[in-house]
Amino acid sequence: MDIPSLPGRETIVDSRQIQQRVRELGRQITQDYHGRSLVLLGVLNGAFIFAADLCRAIALDLEIDFIRVTSYGASTESSGTIRLLKEPSIDLSGKDVLLVEDIVDTGTTMSWLQEHFRQSPARSVKICSLIDKKERRVVSVEVDYIGFALDRGFLVGYGLDCAERYRNLPAIYSLE
Numbered sequence: 001m002d003i004p005s006l007p008g009r010e011t012i013v014d015s016r017q018i019q020q021r022v023r024e025l026g027r028q029i030t031q032d033y034h035g036r037s038l039v040l041l042g043v044l045n046g047a048f049i050f051a052a053d054l055c056r057a058i059a060l061d062l063e064i065d066f067i068r069v070t071s072y073g074a075s076t077e078s079s080g081t082i083r084l085l086k087e088p089s090i091d092l093s094g095k096d097v098l099l100v101e102d103i104v105d106t107g108t109t110m111s112w113l114q115e116h117f118r119q120s121p122a123r124s125v126k127i128c129s130l131i132d133k134k135e136r137r138v139v140s141v142e143v144d145y146i147g148f149a150l151d152r153g154f155l156v157g158y159g160l161d162c163a164e165r166y167r168n169l170p171a172i173y174s175l176e
Helices: 015-032 048-057 108-118
Strands: 009-013 038-044 063-070 083-086 096-104 124-132 145-149 154-156 172-175
Touching: 015 048, 015 124, 015 145, 038 048, 038 108, 048 063, 048 096, 063 108, 096 108, 108 124
Parallel strands: 038 063, 038 096, 096 124, 124 145
Antiparallel strands: 009 172, 063 083, 154 172
């Protein structure tokens, strides 16, 4: 794939590394949730590519839905105000929920979501994130399944964006 104009880019994780790690996560999640009722909740917009690949790597009969939450808008900085714009349409009663996120950065959004869904009738709530980026963490949150622990730069590609651009890139890049 030709990479669109992306000045100052550096490849941080290439597409082969991403696919290998997604398969590993899928195997681990399959093992951990064997015999249970799993619901993947992808966090839109960023996690849609990761969630699609991850659900195909999990060898379980599962349900998948998406939620939409906002804290960034068109900015590169979190506003700190969380709003759930789309609730899941699947009944979560007695089911194990796995929140699938593209990146856990400040921790504010995922901490809020985890608490929100722990108050639901779900059996359990865990987090799977493609990227765990602790350098800017301001709220403590445990990520149960981590694709990559990265602490450098503003990242784009494979669902990650800058003002809604670059999500379609096949790898993860640092944007200078």
